[in-house]
Amino acid sequence: MAALHSSLWTMVDLQVLQSDFVRVDTGIRLPQALRTVVACGQANVRCIIFHPSLHMNDEQLNLIARGCPHLKRLVLPCWEHISRAAICNAIKKWRGLKSITMPDMASPLHMVQTMNRYCNSLAELKVMGSFQGEFASAISMYLRLKVLSLRCCRVSAASILLICMSMKHLEVCNLSHSLVDLNEGWEAMPLKKWIDTVLGEILMEQVQKKSSLTSFIYCQDYESCSGCRRMMNGGMSLETEWRQDELNNFDLD
Numbered sequence: 001m002a003a004l005h006s007s008l009w010t011m012v013d014l015q016v017l018q019s020d021f022v023r024v025d026t027g028i029r030l031p032q033a034l035r036t037v038v039a040c041g042q043a044n045v046r047c048i049i050f051h052p053s054l055h056m057n058d059e060q061l062n063l064i065a066r067g068c069p070h071l072k073r074l075v076l077p078c079w080e081h082i083s084r085a086a087i088c089n090a091i092k093k094w095r096g097l098k099s100i101t102m103p104d105m106a107s108p109l110h111m112v113q114t115m116n117r118y119c120n121s122l123a124e125l126k127v128m129g130s131f132q133g134e135f136a137s138a139i140s141m142y143l144r145l146k147v148l149s150l151r152c153c154r155v156s157a158a159s160i161l162l163i164c165m166s167m168k169h170l171e172v173c174n175l176s177h178s179l180v181d182l183n184e185g186w187e188a189m190p191l192k193k194w195i196d197t198v199l200g201e202i203l204m205e206q207v208q209k210k211s212s213l214t215s216f217i218y219c220q221d222y223e224s225c226s227g228c229r230r231m232m233n234g235g236m237s238l239e240t241e242w243r244q245d246e247l248n249n250f251d252l253d
Contacts, residue, residue: 009041013252015051015243034060038067047073049252052128052242054078058086065090072121073099075252077128077242088114099124101250104135104153112138123147126250128242132156132181140166149174149250152231152241154188156181157199164206164213172215176246177227190222190232217246 002008017033037045045068050056056064061082064071071094079087079102088111091097097119104127105111115122125139126149136159139145146169155178163170179188194200195218207216222228243252 004040006040006042006044009037010044011047011049012037012041012045013049014054015049015252017051017054030054030056031060031063034063034067038063041068043067043069045071047071047075049075050077052077055081057081058083061086061090065093069093070096072096075101077101077103079103079105084111087111091115092118095119095121097122099126099249101126101128103127104129104131106134108135109138112142116142124249125149126151126245127153130154132159136162139163143167144169146170147172147247147249149245149247150178151175151245151250152177152227154179154181155191157194160191161199161203161206164203164216169212171212172247172249173213173217174245174247174250175216175218177219177225177231179231190228191218192220192222 014033014037017030037048048064048068048071055078056076074094074097084105084107091111091114095118097115098121100122102125122143123145124147125143125145127135131150131153132155136156140162145167148163148167148170151174153175155175157180160175160180163173175191178191180191180194181188182194195204207213219225219228222232245251
């Protein structure tokens with residue numbers, strides 16, 4: 001009875017379902033786990049953390065959206081089996097959402113507009129994978145973020161300039177171990193190496209002028225940084241790196 005008390009279910013970490021000891025058939029046992037979360041949480045769940053290998057579908061996401069209406073933090077690094085319609089419908093139910101960890105996605109405009117319309121308290125975003133083009137433009141245009149983590153992302157130079165110049169409410173930006181894409185067909189480079197170029201100097205000038213940006217984090221010595229080296233050698237493993245972050249807001253270790 002004590003273990004099932006709803007007050008113990010405000011934060012649910014489902015990464016244990018993909019530990020070294022337990023492997024889950026996401027088609028059978030994941031729905032059972034989610035139904036348990038909803039039943040025991042009794043709408044008290046405020047934070048839920050999914051492992052990247054827990055590939056949720058539309059029905060499962062809808063179950064969490066209905067059963068956890070007061071969610072404030074969502075860590076869902078993988079959306080590959082979830083439709084945009086299901087994501088938008090879930091976001092509409094999470095009006096109190098303050099923080100989200102999500103992958104990059106193509107054609108994100110409608111989803112970001114939905115966040116802007118229904119999640120008035122959304123202030124923290126962590127992106128997994130890459131941050132470029134339409135995705136960067138939509139977020140800088142519609143979201144009033146205070147904290148943004150692009151740790152271990154491939155980020156276009158234009159996107160970095162965009163967030164630094166356009167996101168007026170942004171206070172903290174983490175670009176640790178990130179690689180910068182300059183042009184299509186060019187090899188991505190560590191952020192520090194790009195900062196030492198003319199365009200990079202322009203970026204730092206914008207960072208210094210931006211009064212709201214109090215913390216701009218990146219690796220000062222990419223040659224000795226193991227994280228940067230792993231990124232340059234083909235990228236970090238989402239399976240092992242997704243829980244770590246230089247910002248306490250997103251660090252799950």
